[in-house]
Amino acid sequence: MPRKKVFEGSVDYLQILDENGGVDKSLEPRLTNEELDRIYRLMVTVRQYDRKCMSVQRQGRLFTYLPVEGQEATQVGTAYVLGKQDLAFTMYRSHGVFLARGVPLKYMFLMSMGTFQGGQRPEDIEDVHLEFTIGSQLSQCVGAAWAAKILKKDGVAVAYIGDGGTSEGEFHESLNLAGVSKAPAIFICENNLYAISVPRKIQTASQTIAQKALAYGIAGIQVDGNDLLAVYAAMKEAVERARKGEGATLIECLTYRFGPHSTSDDPSKYRTKQEEEEWRKKDPVPRLQKYMQSRGVWNEEYEQQVLAEAKGEVDKAFEEAEASVHAEPEDIFKNVFAEMPETLKEQMEYLKKVEEEKKNLRQA
Ligand SMILES: Cc1ncc(C[n+]2csc(CCOP(=O)(O)OP(=O)(O)O)c2C)c(N)n1
CATH class of the missing domain: 1.10.287 (Helix Hairpins)
Incomplete structure (x- = not known):
């Protein structure tokens, strides 16, 4: 009886824009100046929203909040690629996805305030409400993707999950079903290295999370999640694959949450200052600035204007949300x-x- 190799696999890592703003020209995606401006504004606005939420939560004007600062490129870079015909299945930290999918800031605040009005978003937004039960969004996503395939609809379904969430049964069930059904599903794993205080290295013995895709017969890739260009390029490839009927993809985005897990968490109990400082150097926002500057679309004046507009929109939306809360x-x-x-x-x-x-x- 022979003993032979029956499977061999490998997983790519993609980085296009390095930490110093250097670009790999051979991999650079085609993004117009207008697109870069739109993406940058989304990233800056969600960061302002995040900081506002953290600050008003401390004043008792908002309940528990789960910050996203640091993960903006991962969220905006993926959600930006989607169209109206697609569906996003989100989680409690998906603020950048909400914004990129067109959820008005006022409703984002209402959601974070824990009001039922936050669940009553404008009707033209078809994405379902965020999931707090880790993993459920993946089952919903693969179901929606499979339905789209059966009904011969053009849309793809995308779900967001953390590194900790990949230990849930639903992660494996969903990837398995996506594999056998060849559903147009995309799973974005935001690997921010911690599930609250549990480090990624004791979450799974796998070298990467992306390689789990291979076991289920779907495509998998690991990207620098703080590199907007890499995230965008990987997502575009996954969406094209799904639209062509070539099946699902798992994208592992290596990123870091700069803040605590939530407003009731103290990360100094499980992370070192040094580690946090190292990751600050990889901040996705200044990195994109450098790229845009090299293309002549970013300068200090532009920065001040974008920042002022973002702050203005965020403050106005918060006032409107606070004034409309009635429970x-x-x-x-x-x-x-x-x-x-x-x-x-x-x-x-x-x-x-x-x-x-x-x-x-x-x-x-
Ligand atoms: C099924 C389920 N189990 C446990 C929890 C409690 N919980 C909330 S957040 C969290 C950590 C999740 O970490 P990860 O998946 O890495 O995502 P992150 O919060 O880092 O974005 C846990 C265990 C939950 N919400 N749902």
Whole structure:
């Protein structure tokens, strides 16, 4: 009986724009000045949004927040490639994806404030609401992608997951189903090196996350997630593959969250200052600035203008969101069923009675 090699595989790593702004001309994607301007504004705006959320959360004007600073290139660079016919399945940290997909800043704030109005985004946005249950967005994504294939629709479905999320069963089930169904699905793994305090190296014994694609018969690539050009190029390739009916892709984006996991986390307990400083040097925003400067589309004056506009939009949206927040205890019963079942009505009436009694007690 023979013993022979039955499988051999390898995974590419892609970096186009290095940390010093140097570009590999042979790999440089074609992006017009207008496209670069749009992408840059999205990255700057989401960073301003992020900083605003962190600051107002500390003032008690917003609940728990999960910051994205550091991961802007990964999120904007992938979501920017998508069109109206596509669907994005997001998670709690996907602020850059929301913005790039056209969710108004006001609704982003309303979501982060934990209000139900945040879930009532404008109707022309078809992406479903973000997932907090890690992994569920992947099953939804592969289902939507498979449906698009069966119905012969043009759209692709994209899901976002963290490095920790790749240990969930749904990650493996979804990649497996995407492989056998040849569904037009794209899985973006934002490998920011930590799942709260759990480092990537004890999350999986695999050398890369991208190589997990090979086991499921789909394409996989690892990219420098802080390099907008590499992220964009890998995503474009994956979207083209999916649209041509050639199946799914897993893109592992190596990145870093500069802030804490959430507003209730203290990263100094599990990360060193030195590590954080090393990653700051790889910041995706100044890196893109250098590239744009070399193309003559970025200078200090432009920077000040973009920053002022982004800050203005963010501040205005926050004011509007804060002014429109209005929540009553019975809101938790609404917007679930088209017609509220009797049992729920009874519970709602009971809650109203309890609230009324509490009010009377406070006044007494
Ligand atoms: C199914 C499930 N298990 C646990 C949690 C609690 N939880 C919230 S965030 C998180 C860490 C996830 O890390 P990772 O997937 O790397 O994504 P990141 O937060 O770093 O973006 C955990 C365990 C959850 N939300 N859902």
